[in-house]
Amino acid sequence: MKKIRIGLIGTGYIGRCHAIAYSQVSTVFSLDAELELEYLAEITPELAIQKAKEFGFNRSTGNWRDVVCDPNVDIVDICTPNFLHKEIALEAIKAGKHIYSEKPLALDAKDAKIMYEEAQKAKVKTLVGFNYIKNPTTQLAREIISKGEIGEVVHFYGTHNEDYLADSNTPLDWHCIKEKAGLGALGDLGAHIIQMAQFLVGSDIKRVIGDMETVIKKRPNPNDIAELLDVENEDQASALIRFDNGCMGSIETSRIACGRKMGLSYVITGTKGSIVYTQERMAELKLYLHNEEPARQGFKTILTGPLHPDYKNFCISAGHGIGFNDQKTVEIRDLINGIASDSIIYPDFEEGFKVSRVLDAIALSHHKKCWIDVDSIA
Amino acid sequence: MKKIRIGLIGTGYIGRCHAIAYSQVSTVFSLDAELELEYLAEITPELAIQKAKEFGFNRSTGNWRDVVCDPNVDIVDICTPNFLHKEIALEAIKAGKHIYSEKPLALDAKDAKIMYEEAQKAKVKTLVGFNYIKNPTTQLAREIISKGEIGEVVHFYGTHNEDYLADSNTPLDWHCIKEKAGLGALGDLGAHIIQMAQFLVGSDIKRVIGDMETVIKKRPNPNDIAELLDVENEDQASALIRFDNGCMGSIETSRIACGRKMGLSYVITGTKGSIVYTQERMAELKLYLHNEEPARQGFKTILTGPLHPDYKNFCISAGHGIGFNDQKTVEIRDLINGIASDSIIYPDFEEGFKVSRVLDAIALSHHKKCWIDVDSIA
Amino acid sequence: MKKIRIGLIGTGYIGRCHAIAYSQVSTVFSLDAELELEYLAEITPELAIQKAKEFGFNRSTGNWRDVVCDPNVDIVDICTPNFLHKEIALEAIKAGKHIYSEKPLALDAKDAKIMYEEAQKAKVKTLVGFNYIKNPTTQLAREIISKGEIGEVVHFYGTHNEDYLADSNTPLDWHCIKEKAGLGALGDLGAHIIQMAQFLVGSDIKRVIGDMETVIKKRPNPNDIAELLDVENEDQASALIRFDNGCMGSIETSRIACGRKMGLSYVITGTKGSIVYTQERMAELKLYLHNEEPARQGFKTILTGPLHPDYKNFCISAGHGIGFNDQKTVEIRDLINGIASDSIIYPDFEEGFKVSRVLDAIALSHHKKCWIDVDSIA
């Protein structure tokens, strides 16, 4: 069996989740290739050594360029802060590597487009870490919609709200700085619900008009609490959207939504039924079907189980539950098998680019105070 | 004690709810005046006689003008279809009657403005039936916000979604005809959430941009099922909004939202906490406070009870629950006591006019594809 | 139309709820008789006068015996503390009056039996105020079960938990004194869930074994907080039960269940489905049907509406909600129409007696530490 060798760059929050998923994926799924945790890069050689040991990688380095060029690396896995995605990806593409990048793909759609086009030219495989669509529950939602069980989708409402910056005393970090993060809540969280919207409705977003606001305009300097620094991007944003297929919708995102820890949610209305979901109850899909006996109609709470996509590999009993890292495990299965069998991987850099366009269109529409066509961007 | 005499016009859906509320209000509350159910009008004398008997009214008529002019009527209660509100109200004002009108106040903001101004000139008291703000739970939400418990409100998301026209086989009725209903979902349902938004945030909506759609474009003629007639107003609408105080928000409304029976809901985010509510669980307010001990934070489900506004008059035990008509009962208490004591009644025709302006601004913004200032309307 | 005249004794908590229900019942329902609020008794003539005015009764008295003997009273409505039920009921029966009594029927099954037998001999109509079974949602549950939709019922779990005495500083009141209240949580709350169990399962409880405890053994004397008095009956009780039809079950009740305001709930398991309900969400019935497509199974949340028993008289739209007093309104409709048409009223003194037997059997089984046959009681 073919061996596929991983080069991981970045071991913070999400890098660690990748590592956990790598460790279990070959046990959970029957992969089409053998996975080798080959090379790991961190900001210093010392940290890289420590993390390589912790995550079970063969080798380590303090310089990400070593990973990108290494002949024994097949996939470059980019888990760095957003502003490094582009440079690393372009170097990796140049070296002919497949790429597994965290979202958002780039700081703006212009950069994302370059990355997507270069990857396409180089014929390398790509995957962007929109992991929540890999959850069996959201896969089930997509299955219900694509089978027409709720009829034609006529409205999509989606949110990704969290509260990690709700406290005005939380010091400024890279998320709040334009040249490090690009957009604020939109880039960090909104990217997920926009991508999920396109996945679920089965159509791209075509037109948007948005509104946004930096509610907490200054935050303490992390190195000198007494000093206040400017927050450079939005804390919250809302947008009306229209999909290519004509479906109406709206999207909201916030990083200051007090009480929301994992407020990725959707309400999808069709001509024959509706679906309601929140990632905070990630095992439950609520489904309403209009054609049931009138006096027995209601939203049904379906607990995901072995009859739903990809669940049974984790556990053969329903309702026992999968976790955040298990979603990443499904994602890695898609990546590895897609490369091994040279088949289409989704969501790839093209989708990453499309999401970036929507994000930029929302920001632009806010400034121009009018609707923006998404394909007028980049 | 002063006697206040009611003249009820219209006994359909909401007229019946008024009648039930009238029947119990003097037992539930200690009113500042004695209530007399004096005169009732319906479309025919026969129906009026029957309903007067059923609802306990002294006299009846097949002509609403009799009620409006009757010297023994103090309050004209308008429960007719929307298109009659204006004419009846203006006649009643001319006759010096106080007016209790169902929402929406008029078919458009221009008419609503005339009604509000005439009522003001005539110094008659008015109340518009935005009954849901009279629920103890929503009154509690307002109390929490006005006391600053969730800090400054930075985002308001609200919906009023129902599914009474979700089925494309449901024949056309007056709700779908412009000259009878004015707007569609916006006028019938959106009016409630817009008024509630202003009540809860404590600020008027200043600017809007909306999108709307008539999803089901034709419906069977109720008199000849084989014939299809045009639906003349929107099935669903969404809007981004900004309040006078700068607060961001968005609003959605639909009459084809499969599965939603009473989908009036709000999510209010403040700088120190959040509130979540849906009228389908009308006894529960969810409250999150950011300043609680970090490892014990969470949304608290408060079941309304005797410690919350107006609840204890119905029952002195918490969680025992009040119903739809009980909200109307609180509303009538406000009306009667406001008249008896010559004090301010809320929400009155001014608020009804303000809501109509927002509705018209949303519709206009949809057609013009740009943000509309609410006070540019009417 | 026949006139039926009410004599109300007691105007506290539940007496007030009766009064509210009386005030609206003739508007909500089309009754088979005309209702007259004739006579009201309270502990003093002054209080009686005040309450008669407040509740709209024609006459009042400070002596309940006046009501019982009055030739212009048809129904004696007993809303006094428990210990007076028996004496008043027996006097009323002697006077040939129909009786509407609050639960529990008597302080023990022996007394309840006498009341039931005397009423039967006198051929007067009786109704005991187990109002929660009149809620459309619980009526729907009964309908689902009796139609066999969940197959044969094989397990019933029910609770009635509240927290009105959870605080050990709450002074002693009559609920805690045996000769005033009889049993503690069992008599006050457990009576409801036991009666509801029999109603829903459609079979009487045959055998029980219970456990109970007075958790807070002493409480402040209400007249002298420094003094502690003995609590004479149980704060909480649990029992295993078997119904006549063989169905297994268990019951719990508590008056110190922190956080439960209206914790009347049931989980009913059948061979083909299940039902879950809590009175704190009184508009929602959760229904699971085993024979649905496996990958689409789940508990459905049915919001009660006009298609469910007795709902449409309050409002013709689903999900708009009815309240506690509306349940009493349905109860009074059953009482008045049962008397007017001389038909069976449920739940009557026989059912009240059966419930008392179960309560006494649970208490006895606790003391004897063994299973008790219910029909060995009284």
Place this chain on the structure above:
Amino acid sequence: MKKIRIGLIGTGYIGRCHAIAYSQVSTVFSLDAELELEYLAEITPELAIQKAKEFGFNRSTGNWRDVVCDPNVDIVDICTPNFLHKEIALEAIKAGKHIYSEKPLALDAKDAKIMYEEAQKAKVKTLVGFNYIKNPTTQLAREIISKGEIGEVVHFYGTHNEDYLADSNTPLDWHCIKEKAGLGALGDLGAHIIQMAQFLVGSDIKRVIGDMETVIKKRPNPNDIAELLDVENEDQASALIRFDNGCMGSIETSRIACGRKMGLSYVITGTKGSIVYTQERMAELKLYLHNEEPARQGFKTILTGPLHPDYKNFCISAGHGIGFNDQKTVEIRDLINGIASDSIIYPDFEEGFKVSRVLDAIALSHHKKCWIDVDSIA
């Protein structure tokens, strides 16, 4: 660092979950020893080879005795059907191995006692797979209780209900045969809630009285559907319980509870608050504290996160969720670290024996129709 070598026996349902947990545990946690997946036994050499490859074990065998005696195995991990637990464990103890056994420990308390006593004599470490208590949410519940946040616990209600045998057409399997499974629902599911009760209340169960029933008395022979075979143990059981510390409670378990997929749940009432939990929403703990401001009281939904026990090793953001296998991962961490540091492991064979005693006491009390002291068993 010391190496600890695993010998896994059985690779069905739960064996597979162990394998997934083994694969990720060293990445998730910083273990005190190096884990080696050494030896795997299955029913045939062929299946063993396949599973060893799938799960990453070094060697395999078709005979479990090879694993038990192997000098390179430190821990024998027993994932076989229940009836084999005893024999394998005793052989392993004889060989001086530490033991990780699935629940229930044995078919009855007599056997469990032998296993516990032999392990104790041999001074080997043991752990029984009551994995649900390793969930951060239930660990949080224990923390809240042990810190006295809800005061003294006065009532415990717990269930473990599932529906895997709800369908009477499901053929007979080993769960239904006494000599293979011992008890039915009690042994398979009840064991979990009983152990969890003791963990959460912090006291052993002392006295019980139970009721049980085999609802579906015959099931198809899996090898000949036309033939019906006897079900030899209970489908459902209920019991009243008393803990050593006097706390009252009750327990229910069923394998035919239509709609319940993971119905492990508890309601814990204390003198100052309450806790409510269901494993179907495994990330949510509901907490009510009586001493909050009266008009702001309610059950708070705490979403587990990095501030709660063992969560942050999986993900540093709250509400992102852990899955079933992650609980097993925590369990294995406890096992490995307990052995490496020679410290106490919980829950061990002593706890497994105590649980078996309670199970047998419930069954005996059902047959004797009276309360049974748990320490009178075995």
